[in-house]
Amino acid sequence: MSILAIAGGVPGRRDAFARWPIFDERERVALVEVLESRSWGGYNSKIKEFEEAFAAFHQARYAVSASNGTVTLEGALLAAGIGPGDEVIVPPITFIATATAALRAGATPVFADIGPDYNIDPKRVEEAISERSRAIVVVHFAGRPVDMDAIAELAAKHHLLVVEDAAHAHGASWRGRPVGTLGDIASFSFQQSKNMTAGEGGMLIGNRSDLIEGARSIFNQGRISGGAWYEHENLGTNQRLTAWQAALLLVQLQRLPEQMARRAENARYLDERLRELDFVEPLEPDPRVTGPSYYLYMVRLRLDRMPGVSRDLFLKALTAEGIPGIGSYPHPLYENQVFHKYGFRRTDCPQAVRMCRESFWVSHEVLLSKRSGLDDFVSALKKVYENLPELCETSVVSR
Numbered sequence: 279m280s281i282l283a284i285a286g287g288v289p290g291r292r293d294a295f296a297r298w299p300i301f302d303e304r305e306r307v308a309l310v311e312v313l314e315s316r317s318w319g320g321y322n323s324k325i326k327e328f329e330e331a332f333a334a335f336h337q338a339r340y341a342v343s344a345s346n347g348t349v350t351l352e353g354a355l356l357a358a359g360i361g362p363g364d365e366v367i368v369p370p371i372t373f374i375a376t377a378t379a380a381l382r383a384g385a386t387p388v389f390a391d392i393g394p395d396y397n398i399d400p401k402r403v404e405e406a407i408s409e410r411s412r413a414i415v416v417v418h419f420a421g422r423p424v425d426m427d428a429i430a431e432l433a434a435k436h437h438l439l440v441v442e443d444a445a446h447a448h449g450a451s452w453r454g455r456p457v458g459t460l461g462d463i464a465s466f467s468f469q470q471s472k473n474m475t476a477g478e479g480g481m482l483i484g485n486r487s488d489l490i491e492g493a494r495s496i497f498n499q500g501r502i503s504g505g506a507w508y509e510h511e512n513l514g515t516n517q518r519l520t521a522w523q524a525a526l527l528l529v530q531l532q533r534l535p536e537q538m539a540r541r542a543e544n545a546r547y548l549d550e551r552l553r554e555l556d557f558v559e560p561l562e563p564d565p566r567v568t569g570p571s572y573y574l575y576m577v578r579l580r581l582d583r584m585p586g587v588s589r590d591l592f593l594k595a596l597t598a599e600g601i602p603g604i605g606s607y608p609h610p611l612y613e614n615q616v617f618h619k620y621g622f623r624r625t626d627c628p629q630a631v632r633m634c635r636e637s638f639w640v641s642h643e644v645l646l647s648k649r650s651g652l653d654d655f656v657s658a659l660k661k662v663y664e665n666l667p668e669l670c671e672t673s674v675v676s677r
């Protein structure tokens with residue numbers, strides 16, 4: 279048996295994986311064009327051009343860009359008039375911004391558990407509804423769309439606003455319809471790690487002009503579209519996207535379909551290969567997910583087959599084997615102090631707790647690598663599993 283890299287052996291993989299973000303001459307040309315235009319801020323025509331292109335790509339009518347995908351979530355709730363006294367239902371497995379948006383709007387986040395697919399479970403959402411509930415923020419986690427049929431039904435029955443946090447899901451689709459118009463308004467992020475990026479950036483899209491225009495006003499100092507520079511109708515701030523970001527993102531959007539196809543194809547291959555491993559629990563496919571976009575590729579370890587081994591110890595060994603982009607959450611979101619300071623409510627979340635004990639991800643750039651990279655990932659998983667006794671010893675020594 280080969281010795282684990284964590285115990286001083288040779289790493290299973292030494293070649294680099296695909297580096298993210300990907301760019302070439304087209305991005306360079308686009309940036310120089312902005313430079314020479316001398317219009318570098320949020321009023322360059324490239325911004326409107328990008329908003330329209332991004333909305334069209336998701337078959338949405340309206341769009342407004344912003345400086346990141348955190349303020350877009352806040353803007354969506356504020357534009358819908360959500361504030362103190364209101365409750366916003368959110369999943370406990372997501373990035374912090376999904377839930378702090380409710381707090382920043384003055385409302386209370388209410389955590390409802392996820393299902394085995396890591397997405398908020400509509401049944402748990404229903405249990406979390408109270409007479410103060412005003413909105414549900416769903417996250418298409420890892421790029422796999424939430425069951426939006428069930429969410430839409432609940433929302434209609436209880437008169438709730440539906441916000442899609444699509445920060446993981448650029449271009450994903452549910453029953454053939456792109457994310458972005460499956461709820462009332464959808465939020466995207468173009469932060470460094472996302473499937474389309476300008477380092478930072480965000481966007482709201484949807485078919486409700488009242489919400490999009492409300493958010494646009496907030497992001498632009500309370501001005502209204504067509505209004506004068508020094509006329510401010512609403513309480514706003516400055517969260518405008520810059521021309522640099524829009525220029526990069528216009529090119530990144532052109533790259534997206536080809537990259538999505540590669541990620542999906544490689545994810546299918548990984549699905550197949552991981553089915554060979556009896557210590558990994560496969561994710562059930564859902565035929566209604568017609569276009570997952572794979573921001574993350576999720577892996578659930580069968581720890582019942584690995585006595586004495588935690589996910590984190592397994593990941594430490596896997597990382598040492600040269601597998602990049604590995605991540606996991608330490609605990610459900612509601613464990614963060616911020617919620618204990620500012621208020622929250624939650625129902626039981628055993629699936630979220632389980633996820634934090636058993637699951638991890640590799641990020642999408644691994645899915646942009648060559649087949650050999652994926653094979654090396656599978657080999658590294660096997661190598662760690664086959665050397666668990668050694669791994670346990672190593673961890674005892676290092677403690």
Ligand SMILES: *Cc1c(COP(=O)(O)O)cnc(C)c1O
Pocket residue numbers: 346347348349372373375376417443445446466467468469479480
């Ligand atoms: C990245 C992300 C955001 C927004 O992040 P920003 O870095 O502010 O753009 C929001 N929600 C989720 C689920 C995310 O992953």
